[in-house]
Amino acid sequence: MCKQKGLRLSSMTQSAPPVLSVLPTRALVDEKFKVVVENLPPGSPVTLHSLHQSEDKDYWEAFGHYISDHRGVVSVADDLSFGGTYTGTEVMGLLWSMRPVPGSRVGVSWRKKNVCTPMLVNMSVYRGHLAEGFRDQCPLASVLIERWYLAPGVQRIDISEKGVRGTLFIPPGPGPFPGVLDMWGGGGGLVEYRSSLLASHGFASFALEYFTFGDTGKADAELSYFEAAFHILKDHPQVIPGRIGIFGICMGASVAMHMVTESATVKPLCCACVSGYHIILPGFSMRGINELFAEHSKLIRVDENHHQMWRDIVLALMKDPSKKLNMGNTSCPLLLVNGYDDQNCPTVESAEDIYQIMKATGKDHLLTRVQYPGAGHLIEPPFSPHHMATTFITDSENKMILLWGGQTKPHSDAQEDAWKKILAFLQHHLYSNITPKARI
Structure with a gap:
């Protein structure tokens, strides 16, 4: 449940809301994507977060800590993650560093069972550098992406x-x-x-x-x-x-x-x-x-x-x-x-x-x-x-x-x-x- 509903974003309040884009939103699992956040105030700390629910109903997540540049932009392909489940410039860190959310079953594993459906991943951007409690926060923006093992026509x-x-x-x-x-x-x-x-x-x-x-x-x-x-x-x-x-x-x-x-x-x-x-x-x-x-x-x-x-x-x-x-x-x-x-x-x-x-x-x-x-x-x-x-x-x-x-x-x-x-x-x-x- 969002605890921030209706909360003004103070320094992040501006004429246009933050925009999160992930391109392509639909791709094979071995293809790279580009993640960009725009319309942030310059020098703003934000957390990019990915969340996936497996077919076994377990939740997996990854996150990275970023600071927007002078244009108010964060580009995962170009910018450093200063903390989170990965650090450094990692284009696909929001996928490969995924791990079971805290409190998950011991020894849980992830494996796609039904290849006729995509792996759905919810990408979100949050204000500040968070390490927990993502479900209790309202994201500034979110995008749902599809990752496929099966290409069209197979x-x-x-x-x-x-x-x-x-x-x-x-x-x-x-x-x-x-x-x-x-x-x-x-x-x-x-x-x-x-x-x-x-x-x-x-x-x-x-x-x-x-x-x-x-x-x-x-x-x-x-x-x-x-x-x-x-x-x-x-x-x-x-x-x-x-x-x-x-x-x-x-x-x-x-x-x-x-x-x-x-x-x-x-x-x-x-x-x-x-x-x-x-x-x-x-x-x-x-x-x-x-x-x-x-x-x-x-x-x-x-x-x-x-x-x-x-x-x-x-x-x-x-x-x-x-x-x-x-x-x-x-x-x-x-x-x-x-x-x-x-x-x-x-x-x-x-x-x-x-x-x-x-x-x-x-x-x-x-x-x-x-x-x-x-x-x-x-x-x-x-x-x-x-x-x-x-x-x-x-x-x-x-x-x-x-x-x-x-x-x-x-x-x-x-x-x-x-x-x-x-x-x-x-x-x-x-x-x-x-x-x-x-x-x-």
């Missing part, structure tokens, strides 16, 4: 065939298009937001559901399941059969490495892995992985907040050659994206070991490593909120809070840079040298 197609379930996103236009098999991490289920964004950038992207299949109660998947998914994508009439890549994060990245090293039928043109590791997944099941981790549970560490860190388990497994994939079998370009502050998995150490294995077999020319100081485990598309630690549920429905790591500013910088490099990698290997014949 088709969303439910897939349920050959025992495989997922969602295929087809870019606008006549096609056919290069394809990407997209796999999320150990949380399982169907995660669509990255695939829809890939389709918005011109790739036919198949978001694969695995480990938890809703009403079927299925919790496991064999290598043949992922192979079938690859061929469903390859055989779709809107996909160029010889132009398929694989993209995975966390456990999805490890599944991707299994496919490129162990499968006799899957032959991708390239593979991008974010925060993955080259440990053999027992039975390709969450149950098998939980059992493997349970055998080494004494290696689980906790921080001062009792958040669990699993990286020492994978480090121990890496010491046993029989537990590692033979990365020397890799026959396609491989991109590894990792953060040095990953507290969940030793992904940087895994990448180094992969390099040594591939170098010994003369395959190191296929490997590209991108590693970021200060970045944690969950390296997501640009401007996504940073998750230091969130609640994680295993297939036995045991809840815990896992520490993912990273510091907000360097992690967010990594997300922006990594997404550009991943898109460029996929573009180079899947789109370059496409001839008219290849598109038939």
Whole structure:
């Protein structure tokens, strides 16, 4: 409730009220916007604030402290934030520094579930430098913006065939298009937001559901399941059969490495892995992985907040050659994206070991490593909120809070840079040298 209703703004009272503009007001989530406040008195302290209610009904916010220039203008792209959830000149700070509002649930995470609707963000400007109590204040001006994962014209197609379930996103236009098999991490289920964004950038992207299949109660998947998914994508009439890549994060990245090293039928043109590791997944099941981790549970560490860190388990497994994939079998370009502050998995150490294995077999020319100081485990598309630690549920429905790591500013910088490099990698290997014949 506004406590300032009807209150004169004293030094801010002038002929024209403050104007807040955000351009564009409707855009893809990886596009930048321009935030400007005009008609302020020169030298006025103001707070720019962003507020979003997630699909889980949690509120997320970010804010920055600014002082208007001699013209009475604040431009987020040009001016310094002197405090708040971010500081300095940060064009997209009002998004990437979002965090749960005070009093939110412990371990809350943010993830877009329905990609057919936008992420709605309310941008407001307040008088003075505020750090709390935004709901009790009247903003000088507000603008509602839309952030989309799905570009206009992208088709969303439910897939349920050959025992495989997922969602295929087809870019606008006549096609056919290069394809990407997209796999999320150990949380399982169907995660669509990255695939829809890939389709918005011109790739036919198949978001694969695995480990938890809703009403079927299925919790496991064999290598043949992922192979079938690859061929469903390859055989779709809107996909160029010889132009398929694989993209995975966390456990999805490890599944991707299994496919490129162990499968006799899957032959991708390239593979991008974010925060993955080259440990053999027992039975390709969450149950098998939980059992493997349970055998080494004494290696689980906790921080001062009792958040669990699993990286020492994978480090121990890496010491046993029989537990590692033979990365020397890799026959396609491989991109590894990792953060040095990953507290969940030793992904940087895994990448180094992969390099040594591939170098010994003369395959190191296929490997590209991108590693970021200060970045944690969950390296997501640009401007996504940073998750230091969130609640994680295993297939036995045991809840815990896992520490993912990273510091907000360097992690967010990594997300922006990594997404550009991943898109460029996929573009180079899947789109370059496409001839008219290849598109038939």
